[in-house]
Amino acid sequence: MGNLTTSRLTADAPTTHQKLLAWVEEVAELTQPDSIYWVNGSVDEYARLTTELVEAGTLVRLNPETFPNSFAAFSDPADVARVEEQTFICSEKEADAGFTNNWMAPAEMKGKLNSLFAGSMRGRTMYVIPFVMGHLDAEDPKFGVEITDSAYVVASMRIMARIGTEVLDKLTATNAFFVPALHSVGAPLAPGQQDVAWPCNPDKWIVHFPEERSIVSYGSGYGGNALLGKKCFSLRIASVMARDEGWLAEHMLILKLTSPESKVYHVAAAFPSACGKTNLALLDPTVKGWKVETLGDDINWMRFGKEGELRAVNPEAGLFGVAPGTGWGTNPNAMRAIAKGNSIFTNVALTDDGGVWWEGMTEETPAHLTDWQGNEWTPESGRPAAHPNSRFCTPIDQIDMLAPEYFAPEGVQVDAILFGGRRKTTIPLVTEARDWTNGIFMGSTLSSETTAAAAGAVGVVRRDPMAMLPFIGYNAGDYLKHWISLSAKANPEKLPKIFLVNWFRRTPEGGFAWPGFGENSRVLKWAIERIEGKADAVETPIGFVPTAESLDTDGLDVSAEELDAALAFRSEEWQTEAVSIEEWYANFGEALPAGLRAELDGLKDRLA
Numbered sequence: 129m130g131n132l133t134t135s136r137l138t139a140d141a142p143t144t145h146q147k148l149l150a151w152v153e154e155v156a157e158l159t160q161p162d163s164i165y166w167v168n169g170s171v172d173e174y175a176r177l178t179t180e181l182v183e184a185g186t187l188v189r190l191n192p193e194t195f196p197n198s199f200a201a202f203s204d205p206a207d208v209a210r211v212e213e214q215t216f217i218c219s220e221k222e223a224d225a226g227f228t229n230n231w232m233a234p235a236e237m238k239g240k241l242n243s244l245f246a247g248s249m250r251g252r253t254m255y256v257i258p259f260v261m262g263h264l265d266a267e268d269p270k271f272g273v274e275i276t277d278s279a280y281v282v283a284s285m286r287i288m289a290r291i292g293t294e295v296l297d298k299l300t301a302t303n304a305f306f307v308p309a310l311h312s313v314g315a316p317l318a319p320g321q322q323d324v325a326w327p328c329n330p331d332k333w334i335v336h337f338p339e340e341r342s343i344v345s346y347g348s349g350y351g352g353n354a355l356l357g358k359k360c361f362s363l364r365i366a367s368v369m370a371r372d373e374g375w376l377a378e379h380m381l382i383l384k385l386t387s388p389e390s391k392v393y394h395v396a397a398a399f400p401s402a403c404g405k406t407n408l409a410l411l412d413p414t415v416k417g418w419k420v421e422t423l424g425d426d427i428n429w430m431r432f433g434k435e436g437e438l439r440a441v442n443p444e445a446g447l448f449g450v451a452p453g454t455g456w457g458t459n460p461n462a463m464r465a466i467a468k469g470n471s472i473f474t475n476v477a478l479t480d481d482g483g484v485w486w487e488g489m490t491e492e493t494p495a496h497l498t499d500w501q502g503n504e505w506t507p508e509s510g511r512p513a514a515h516p517n518s519r520f521c522t523p524i525d526q527i528d529m530l531a532p533e534y535f536a537p538e539g540v541q542v543d544a545i546l547f548g549g550r551r552k553t554t555i556p557l558v559t560e561a562r563d564w565t566n567g568i569f570m571g572s573t574l575s576s577e578t579t580a581a582a583a584g585a586v587g588v589v590r591r592d593p594m595a596m597l598p599f600i601g602y603n604a605g606d607y608l609k610h611w612i613s614l615s616a617k618a619n620p621e622k623l624p625k626i627f628l629v630n631w632f633r634r635t636p637e638g639g640f641a642w643p644g645f646g647e648n649s650r651v652l653k654w655a656i657e658r659i660e661g662k663a664d665a666v667e668t669p670i671g672f673v674p675t676a677e678s679l680d681t682d683g684l685d686v687s688a689e690e691l692d693a694a695l696a697f698r699s700e701e702w703q704t705e706a707v708s709i710e711e712w713y714a715n716f717g718e719a720l721p722a723g724l725r726a727e728l729d730g731l732k733d734r735l736a
């Protein structure tokens with residue numbers, strides 16, 4: 129640890145939290161950084177760190193006139209996405225990780241990690257980032273501390289979470305529990321060795337210890353692998369906390385809807401990747417008289433309030449959105465938030481005037497760019513200018529349509545839960561579940577078809593329960609049981625209604641049956657009107673689907689054939705689907721909740 133002795137470290141630390149001090153000392157001892165820096169979260173600190181990152185070549189400062197206080201980063205070409213094959217849930221028992229997770233025994237994994245981390249921060253600064261997911265003045269604030277040797281991670285965490293002195297002071301004053309989240313890019317520097325712009329290691333490990341509630345991440349500097357407050361804490365570890373404490377940590381957006389009669393409703397919605405979650409979260413409604421505001425686009429913590437109502441909070445402070453496809457036409461609300469600056473872009477393309485660009489950002493493609501790998505690019509280059517998983521990282525309070533309730537620690541009451549997939553056939557535009565357990569059945573079978581964008585066969589149905597497949601921190605069967613059991617805590621009158629949606633169904637000719645985007649507000653309206661008992665529906669073996677008349681199609685450019693293709697329940701398709709669900713459920717083995725087995729049996733009976 130260079131010339132820093134253990135006692136000096138403790139004396140200099142801005143906390144007296146003994147567990148935290150002991151952990152920081154232990155990590156410094158193991159990783160041997162040149163220095164230790166406690167992150168305070170201030171504006172000055174951010175300015176200094178980003179300036180240092182510009183000098184180091186990690187960040188490019190963008191044109192302050194078009195992108196004020198904003199930067200672009202370019203990763204190693206082999207460090208561009210979450211590494212699910214290298215993501216582990218290390219519970220004591222393998223069965224507690226379940227079939228959806230990679231597992232290794234904790235002791236074995238710790239041995240491996242200890243050798244990887246030995247000396248891994250040599251030549252670097254070790255940053256200590258106190259953070260809280262959710263509100264600092266929540267009843268039971270969820271603290272974490274990330275130790276990292278990446279200043280890019282510090283800067284990004286400042287956008288994505290509440291960090292710094294205020295958090296540390298409360299953590300110290302209440303001597304609270306915190307999730308230790310250790311991160312190293314795994315690229316120690318020998319004395320005098322020149323650093324690279326994006327240090328990382330080909331060997332990557334994203335590891336969770338659910339019983340201890342700790343996280344260790346090695347080798348990657350990329351978002352979901354390295355910003356440990358996000359997927360690692362707020363979904364994988366939080367899902368375990370939620371199981372034990374009786375709440376839900378979900379991969380969901382949160383929306384506020386206001387009806388023409390000024391009645392307020394809230395919707396939570398889960399969609400697998402590439403199904404338009406950020407677009408729905410920031411939707412401009414086309415349906416007359418309805419207003420949409422947003423509370424979150426990715427993570428939703430839900431717990432029951434004093435009156436048995438389900439309440440939702442977005443634990444994050446920023447957006448970490450996929451850039452390609454986010455444009456002035458498709459998502460002007462995201463674009464306006466980005467245009468206010470204070471953002472970090474990763475793996476986008478650079479324009480000649482010091483701005484950023486990605487596919488789908490503008491209608492017109494610039495004649496010349498520098499692509500995400502630093503090469504000259506023109507529209508004739510025949511390759512994307514921005515990486516398909518390039519990202520914008522932007523403070524959430526820059527969203528004009530942010531609901532004021534985002535700032536309320538007690539969150540908002542959820543009236544409807546949407547589970548959405550991406551299917552060309554079978555799944556109607558919207559289906560209302562018969563009841564809570566039937567809704568969980570829908571969520572547990574959520575699916576999307578693989579597209580040409582991903583490796584492997586096109587059109588294969590992939591199941592993604594509650595869009596949580598890569599994020600459930602324990603056995604997926606137990607997770608579904610937990611969802612089912614929660615209805616016992618609810619006031620039955622306040623239990624949200626559950627809907628299955630699919631914006632992607634095709635007509636027999638192969639085109640999209642439903643236009644999507646802002647028109648999805650019509651589906652939201654129907655869902656709310658079902659809750660109000662106002663809209664008609666047809667009861668089918670899979671649940672309640674809208675009659676053509678009950679869906680508000682006023683001013684909508686959709687033919688009767690298209691509408692029928694979007695809404696229809698087709699028995700033949702569901703015969704096949706039931707077989708496919710049966711195969712999916714076989715993966716759960718003994719852990720499949722009896723209630724869901726009964727749901728599948730009931731569906732098969734109704735189809736017969």
Ligand code: PEP
Nearest residue numbers: 209210351352353401448
């Ligand atoms: C991420 O990859 O860091 C991330 C936020 O994941 P996703 O967009 O798939 O939710």
Ligand code: NA
Nearest residue numbers: 209210352517
């Ligand atoms: Na991702």
Ligand code: MN
Nearest residue numbers: 379425426427
């Ligand atoms: Mn996500």
